[in-house]
Amino acid sequence: MNIPSAYIHIPFCQQICHYCDFTKFFYNERLADEYLEALEKEIHTYIPGEKAKVHTIFVGGGTPTVITAKQLEKLLQMIEDHFDLDNCNEYTFEANPGDLDLEKVKLLKAYGVNRISLGVQVFDDEMLERIGRVHRIKDVYTNVDRLIQEGLTNVSIDLMYALPGQTVAGFEKTIDEALQFDLPHYSSYSLQIEPKTVFYQRYKKGQLAKAPEDDEAEMYELLQTKLANHGVKQYEISNFAKPGYESQHNLTYWNNEYYFGIGAGAHGYMPGVRTINIRPLPAYVKQAMANGRPVLHEEPVGLKEQMEEEMFLGLRKVNGVSMERFERKFNRPVTDVFHQAIPFLKGRELLVESNGMLRLSERGKLLGNEVFQEFLLDS
Numbered sequence: 508m509n510i511p512s513a514y515i516h517i518p519f520c521q522q523i524c525h526y527c528d529f530t531k532f533f534y535n536e537r538l539a540d541e542y543l544e545a546l547e548k549e550i551h552t553y554i555p556g557e558k559a560k561v562h563t564i565f566v567g568g569g570t571p572t573v574i575t576a577k578q579l580e581k582l583l584q585m586i587e588d589h590f591d592l593d594n595c596n597e598y599t600f601e602a603n604p605g606d607l608d609l610e611k612v613k614l615l616k617a618y619g620v621n622r623i624s625l626g627v628q629v630f631d632d633e634m635l636e637r638i639g640r641v642h643r644i645k646d647v648y649t650n651v652d653r654l655i656q657e658g659l660t661n662v663s664i665d666l667m668y669a670l671p672g673q674t675v676a677g678f679e680k681t682i683d684e685a686l687q688f689d690l691p692h693y694s695s696y697s698l699q700i701e702p703k704t705v706f707y708q709r710y711k712k713g714q715l716a717k718a719p720e721d722d723e724a725e726m727y728e729l730l731q732t733k734l735a736n737h738g739v740k741q742y743e744i745s746n747f748a749k750p751g752y753e754s755q756h757n758l759t760y761w762n763n764e765y766y767f768g769i770g771a772g773a774h775g776y777m778p779g780v781r782t783i784n785i786r787p788l789p790a791y792v793k794q795a796m797a798n799g800r801p802v803l804h805e806e807p808v809g810l811k812e813q814m815e816e817e818m819f820l821g822l823r824k825v826n827g828v829s830m831e832r833f834e835r836k837f838n839r840p841v842t843d844v845f846h847q848a849i850p851f852l853k854g855r856e857l858l859v860e861s862n863g864m865l866r867l868s869e870r871g872k873l874l875g876n877e878v879f880q881e882f883l884l885d886s
Contacts, residue, residue: 510777512563512759513590515546516770517571517582518788521603522641532788534573542771542788543581545795549769550589552799558591559767563756565599570626572606579611583618592619597755599624605646612657622661622754623654624694629667630684631677638670644684651688661752663692668726669718670698678726682733689737691752695730696745697723724873744823744872761824763817771801781806810837811884814844819879827859827866841865848881 519534519542532538553559564586572579592598599622600615607623615623625647629635632643647664654662666685668678685693698718718726734740734747742753743761759766768775772786783804785791794801808816814837821828833841842849849865852858857871857878871878 510559510765510767511561512565512756512764512766513559513561514756514766514768514770514773514775515550515564515566515586516568516768516773516784517566517574518542518569518771519573520568520570521573521606522639532569534570536575536578538788539574539578541792543578543585545792545801546582546770547585548795548799549801550585553767553769554589558589560591560594561767562595563597563599563759564590564595565601565756567601567624569601570603570606571600572602572611576608576610576614580614580618583614583620587618595619597622599754599756601626602650603642604650605642607650607653609653609657612653612659616657616659621659622663623659624663624665625650627664627666627685629670629673629678630681634670634673634677637672638667651690661692662688662690663694663754664688664690666693666695666730668695668697668730669723671716671718673718673726675722675725675729679729679733682730686733686737686739692746692748692754693734693739694746697727727873740825742825744867744875758824761820763813763820776808779808781808813837815882815884818845818882822865822867822871822878822882823875825866827864830860830863830865844884845882852878852881 518532519539520532521534566582566586571582574582586592598620600620601624603626626640627647628638628640630644630647635643651662654660664685666681668681730747731741739747739749741747743757746754746757748754765776765778767777768782768784771784771788771791773784775782775784782802783806785794785801785803791801814833817833817836818828818841828841830841837844849858849860852871853860856868857874859866859868859871867875867878
């Protein structure tokens with residue numbers, strides 16, 4: 508069984524951001540020790556013998572770098588024991604600016620990590636405080652310098668827009684400052700107000716206003732234009748890279764390929780099934796220690812679901828979906844399978860066909876969810 512990628516979730520944070528709905532818990536050293544032990548049990552269940560040959564590994568969170576240097580080394584050793592790192596092209600760790608002291612950076616480098624994804628969000632200290640972030644702008648400069656000095660030059664930063672109180676001019680300032688780093692990769696997401704978050708509670712009470720839709724669209728267009736002018740090309744709805752620095756791990760998702768999902772609340776995709784792990788930490792640890800299978804839910808993925816997912820994941824990419832690859836994969840032309848959706852979306856100028864590819868138009872990118880639901884087949 509060839510699974511090309513692995514996602515490993517470390518759910519600990521120093522502080523919980525007001526917008527975040529990922530599986531996360533306040534960092535506690537004892538809990539983190541227990542969690543790492545349970546994580547190793549789960550990894551060993553998937554990979555009991557020979558090391559898994561994966562092309563990409565992504566360690567996300569939470570904040571994987573919030574754990575102590577000793578715990579970080581244990582985690583890195585565990586990954587090295589179970590995955591063939593010699594043939595792993597891209598090995599990413601998420602980090603918070605301010606968490607990466609020299610000892611941790613040296614550890615990451617020594618164990619073969621070759622890409623860092625920094626959660627910057629905005630270059631505005633007041634806004635960072637308002638959204639519940641603990642780092643400040645100076646921490647970004649310190650950490651990026653430290654990473655580059657230690658040879659970890661493949662750095663990506665995340666930015667957010669349409670935040671409460673954020674203006675178009677304010678976001679433009681964030682983009683300009685981010686581009687001064689001249690990094691190979693940038694990701695940017697608009698604020699989504701998710702249930703079970705601080706922002707959701709405030710929104711329900713009328714204490715929080717969403718950014719106007721026109722402002723959100725203007726921020727997105729500004730992002731596309733400024734990054735393109737800087738030689739950073741958009742390759743997915745929310746992702747931009749210099750040529751050759753596209754995130755190989757995220758392309759695994761958008762190309763609808765298999766990946767291990769390991770850790771509390773992690774999602775995985777194996778042949779014929781998508782898995783979701785138990786989220787609450789004590790329950791995850793208990794189940795992983797008991798049988799190494801802390802799975803909450805398994806969703807069978809039949810042919811119909813695979814074809815649907817091929818479209819709404821693949822259309823997130825700027826290049827879109829290859830009609831030839833679709834037919835090779837499913838033995839049916841995409842125009843036969845989606846004989847109503849494709850002409851309908853082309854007619855509304857949301858979908859474009861060129862050079863054997865189906866892709867979103869510029870308008871389609873702004874209305875992505877409307878497009879994607881057209882590719883849900885009747886049972």
